[in-house]
Amino acid sequence: MTTLTDAWSWLTTAAHWSGENGVWHRLFEHLLLTVVCLALSCLVALPVALVLGHLGKGGALAVNLANAGRAVPTFAVLVLLLLSPLGPYGEWPTIIALVLFAVPPLLTNAYVGMRGVDADVVRAARGMGMTGAQTLARVELPLALPMVLTGVRIAAVQLVATATVAALAGGGGLGRIITAGFNLASTPQVVAGALLVAALALLVEGVFEGVQRLAPAGARGSGA
Amino acid sequence: MREAPGTACNGQVTAPPDDCLARNDWICGAYVSTRDEILTDAVVQHLQLTGVSVALALLLALPLAVLARRWRWAAGPVLGITTVLYTIPALAMFSLLLPVYGLSASLVVAGLVLYSLTLLVRNVLAGLRAVPEETRQAARGLGYGPVRLLLAVELPLALPAVMAGLRIATVSAVSLVTIGAIVGHGGLGNLIYAGMNTYFKAQVLTASALCVIIAVVADLLLLGVQRLLTPWTRGQAA
Numbered sequence: 001m002t003t004l005t006d007a008w009s010w011l012t013t014a015a016h017w018s019g020e021n022g023v024w025h026r027l028f029e030h031l032l033l034t035v036v037c038l039a040l041s042c043l044v045a046l047p048v049a050l051v052l053g054h055l056g057k058g059g060a061l062a063v064n065l066a067n068a069g070r071a072v073p074t075f076a077v078l079v080l081l082l083l084s085p086l087g088p089y090g091e092w093p094t095i096i097a098l099v100l101f102a103v104p105p106l107l108t109n110a111y112v113g114m115r116g117v118d119a120d121v122v123r124a125a126r127g128m129g130m131t132g133a134q135t136l137a138r139v140e141l142p143l144a145l146p147m148v149l150t151g152v153r154i155a156a157v158q159l160v161a162t163a164t165v166a167a168l169a170g171g172g173g174l175g176r177i178i179t180a181g182f183n184l185a186s187t188p189q190v191v192a193g194a195l196l197v198a199a200l201a202l203l204v205e206g207v208f209e210g211v212q213r214l215a216p217a218g219a220r221g222s223g224a
Numbered sequence: 225m226r227e228a229p230g231t232a233c234n235g236q237v238t239a240p241p242d243d244c245l246a247r248n249d250w251i252c253g254a255y256v257s258t259r260d261e262i263l264t265d266a267v268v269q270h271l272q273l274t275g276v277s278v279a280l281a282l283l284l285a286l287p288l289a290v291l292a293r294r295w296r297w298a299a300g301p302v303l304g305i306t307t308v309l310y311t312i313p314a315l316a317m318f319s320l321l322l323p324v325y326g327l328s329a330s331l332v333v334a335g336l337v338l339y340s341l342t343l344l345v346r347n348v349l350a351g352l353r354a355v356p357e358e359t360r361q362a363a364r365g366l367g368y369g370p371v372r373l374l375l376a377v378e379l380p381l382a383l384p385a386v387m388a389g390l391r392i393a394t395v396s397a398v399s400l401v402t403i404g405a406i407v408g409h410g411g412l413g414n415l416i417y418a419g420m421n422t423y424f425k426a427q428v429l430t431a432s433a434l435c436v437i438i439a440v441v442a443d444l445l446l447l448g449v450q451r452l453l454t455p456w457t458r459g460q461a462a
Contacts, residue, residue, distance in 0.1 A: 003323035070392065071439035073399040075413060076432035079420040083428055161313030165403060168315070169420060178319050182406060187322055194319035198312040205311045 006188035007195060016192075023177065023196065030173035030200065033091070033166070034159045037098040041155055044099065045106035046148070053114025053144070054136045062111035069104035074162050077101070078169040094171040098162050105154040113147025114140055146212065153208035160201045174200065244426065252426035259427075262415070267434060270411025273329065273404065274397045274442070277336030281393060284337065285344035290374065292345070293352045302345060310342035314403045322407070332404035339400060340393035347389025351382025384457050387450035391443050398439040412438075 010016060017023045052058040077100060081093035117140045125139040141148075167175025174197045181189030244252035256263065292299040312320070317335045325331035355378050363377045379386075402413030410417065412431040419427035451458060 067395075071395050071399060071436055071443070073402040073413070073416075073432065073435050075402045075405070076416055076428070076435055079416050079428050080432055082420060083423060083425050157311055161315075164313040164315045168403075168406060168417070175315055178315055179406070181319075190319045190322055194316035194322075197316035198320065201311050201313055201316070202308065 003187055003191055007191035010188045010192040011195070021176070021180065023174075026172065026174045026176055027196070027200070030160070030163055030175075033094065033098065033163045033171075033173055034156065034204075037095055037102060037159050037163075038152070038156055040095070041099045041102035041106055041159075042152065045103045045151075046110055049107045049110035050114060050136060050141065050144075053111045054132065054140060056115065059111065059115070062108050066104040066108040069101060074101055074165050075168060078166055078171075082169050091171065094163075094166045094169070097166070098159055101162050102155040102159050105158060106151045109151025109154065110144065110148045113144030113151075116147065117143045149208070149212045153205065153212065156204050156208055157201055160197075160204050164197050248423065248425050250425045250429045252430075255426035255430060263430065263434070266412045266415050266431065267438070269329075269409070269414075270398070270401055270435070270438060273332055273336065273401045273409065273411055274394065274438075277333045277397050278340050278390065278394050280333065281337045281340035281344055282390065285341055285348055285389075288341075289345050289348035289352060292349055299349065303349070306342040306345050309338045314339070314400050315406065318403060318406060327407045327409075329404075329409040331407055332401065332409045335404075336397050336400055340397055343393040343396065344386075344389045347385045347392075348382060351385025352378055354385065355381045380454075383454050384450065387446060387453070391446045391450075394442050394446060395439045398435060398442060402435060 011023075015022075019025065049062065052062065074097065078094065078097045081087070081097050084093070086093050086096065121139060121143065122135060125135045130138065163171070163173045164175035164178070167173055167179045174193060177193030177196065178190055181187070181191075181193055243254075245254050245258075288302055292302045309317075314335065317338065318331060321331045321334050325334060359377060359381065360373060363373050368377065401411045402416060404410035405413035405417035408414065412435050415431035416428050418424070419431065
């Protein structure tokens with residue numbers, strides 16, 4: 001219990017929140033990294049998944065990619081990229097590693113969502129004279145939206161977690177408070193950093209769950 | 225660690241055997257042969273941490289899932305709490321357990337148990353719920369008590385779902401053990417962490433590759449066990 005009160009007093013010390021190593025700056029780094037990588041991963045994964053799902057091809061790829069993503073340790077990829085020729089280019093190794101781990105859940109969920117759209121609905125759209133692109137944009141995508149958003153939520157939570165591990169490999173973000181705490185052998189700082197990271201992850205999950213509750217209602221309104 | 229062997233000129237044209245260590249190559253056979261003990265120790269530690277964690281998680285998950293199945297009101301909290309645990313990033317999870325366990329292997333095991341618990345409870349519960357009501361009524365009609373019903377009918381029928389959860393949990397645990405390097409108990413993660421600090425490319429790549437190999441082999445082994453334990457699903461899988 002003393003550790004928790006020590007961690008609390010660490011968190012309530014104003015000096016720990018300001019400056020280059022302060023909580024605010026680290027939180028900003030963490031959020032920036034998460035948002036940039038989420039946007040990049042969506043740009044990479046969603047068009048591919050939606051087109052593959054529309055065409056009904058590449059299902060094995062979508063599923064296996066998710067499994068492979070689970071088997072490869074995040075930490076190993078971060079360190080491998082850091083030691084690769086990309087290493088010296090600032091945040092790029094971290095960004096690439098984060099995107100690599102956010103793509104599989106996005107791809108798999110969007111693909112499964114697209115395939116889950118009732119075949120009769122797609123046939124009806126074709127019967128009404130819709131082109132492939134129109135069917136994709138106006139019929140399949142709205143109906144697949146809940147699954148697509150599930151993928152985005154999983155990817156976002158995954159990104160928050162991976163960005164934390166990035167601190168082990170010298171990256172920025174809230175994980176740095178934890179690793180610095182370990183280096184200083186300061187358990188209160190380690191626990192305080194961990195509480196911040198956990199709170200951020202739960203917050204991101206909560207926000208996306210809220211968004212998701214709203215989205216399916218909209219999709220249902222136009223679909224059923 | 226070793227002198228660059230090029231300085232000792234003995235007239236040989238072929239490259240000296242430990243040259244790739246001196247050049248810091250990514251792929252280096254000499255690294256594997258000279259450090260096989262370190263690698264073996266790391267692999268053994270990795271396997272122990274993974275095995276103990278997943279086994280403990282399974283022991284905890286089975287009664288939790290059975291309880292959540294029996295009493296509907298328990299399902300919500302059990303699933304809710306394990307989901308919250310699963311959302312917490314691994315590095316934060318290990319750090320939060322630091323005051324309880326200190327810098328020990330138990331800390332890594334405890335963290336991994338909490339992660340595996342989510343996957344296992346969900347899958348066991350899904351498996352138990354998927355047992356058809358008619359099957360359970362038939363068993364009751366044959367005079368099966370609740371315990372025998374669970375052990376002889378429900379659990380065997382839930383086995384495919386349990387094994388699927390076990391495979392995901394094991395593969396995830398193999399990958400998460402590496403984060404344990406932060407407290408010095410990360411199996412192959414220790415080698416990756418040390419290799420990062422010394423820019424030792426061969427060590428990082430070898431340890432990473434071994435991690436992936438362990439995950440894939442464990443997954444295939446569990447798949448084999450599942451095939452053996454549930455022969456009735458073989459027709460559906462094909």
